[in-house]
Amino acid sequence: MLIAVGLGPGDPELLTLRAAGLLREADSVFVPGEMAYNLVAAYRRDAISLDFPMTSDESYIESCMEENAKKIAPYALSGTAVFGIIGDPNFFSTFSRLTAILKRDHPEIECSTVPGISSITALPSVADLSIQKSFSVSDGSDPDVRITLKVRRPQKIAAELKKEGYSEFVLVERMYMDDMTIYTNENLPEQSNYFSILYARKL
Incomplete structure (x- = not known):
C-alpha cells in the first residue's frame, strides 16, 4: 500500500494529526527532497529522500518518475509506504504521475491520499485576507x-x-x-x- 500524505505549506506545525500518525506508523516513508524531509524529520528520521527534478524537460521527468516508482514499489508491496509531499497530494503535485506508473507496473499496489493544507488555503492566513466570494486558481494553463x-x-x-x-x-x-x-x-x-x-x- 502507498499513501500520499499532504505535509502542508511549509510549517511542520501545520501537519494534520492524521499525517503525523501515518508518518509514525508507516513501515517506510519517502519524501521528494530536503524541504519535505525537514517537515517529516520530527516523526521519521529514516525517511528516504528521492529526486524529483524541477525542470520542463519531460523526458527527464518521466525517467525520474520511473526510477522513483521502482524504488518505492518493493516497500509498497510488502507493507505500508507513505509518500510525504508538500501542500496537498492532489493539487499540482507529482503524486498522480507517480501512481500512474505504479498502477501500470504494479496494479496490485493500493494507492490513496490524505489531504494537507495547501498554499491555496494557507494564503489568506499568511496575507491576512478574507475571501468571501468565488475565486479562481490557475497555473497559467486553461482551466478544465x-x-x-x-x-x-x-x-x-x-x-x-x-x-x-x-x-x-x-x-x-x-x-x-x-x-x-x-x-x-x-x-x-x-x-x-x-x-x-x-x-x-x-x-
Whole structure:
C-alpha cells in the first residue's frame, strides 16, 4: 500500500494529526527532497529522500518518475509506504504521475491520499485576507476543472455546466462526516445537503 500524505505549506506545525500518525506508523516513508524531509524529520528520521527534478524537460521527468516508482514499489508491496509531499497530494503535485506508473507496473499496489493544507488555503492566513466570494486558481494553463460549493441542486447545475463543455461530475455530500456520500454522473441527486461540493471536468 502507498499513501500520499499532504505535509502542508511549509510549517511542520501545520501537519494534520492524521499525517503525523501515518508518518509514525508507516513501515517506510519517502519524501521528494530536503524541504519535505525537514517537515517529516520530527516523526521519521529514516525517511528516504528521492529526486524529483524541477525542470520542463519531460523526458527527464518521466525517467525520474520511473526510477522513483521502482524504488518505492518493493516497500509498497510488502507493507505500508507513505509518500510525504508538500501542500496537498492532489493539487499540482507529482503524486498522480507517480501512481500512474505504479498502477501500470504494479496494479496490485493500493494507492490513496490524505489531504494537507495547501498554499491555496494557507494564503489568506499568511496575507491576512478574507475571501468571501468565488475565486479562481490557475497555473497559467486553461482551466478544465470547476469546483462549486454549497450545491443544493446538483442535477440543475450539472445541466448548466454541460452547456459549457463539462462532462465529468462528482458530488461529495457531507465530506468526512459519518454519513458522507459520493455521487457520480450516473446518480447525481436532484437535491443535496448544504455541505456539498461538486467537481466538474472537461474531458
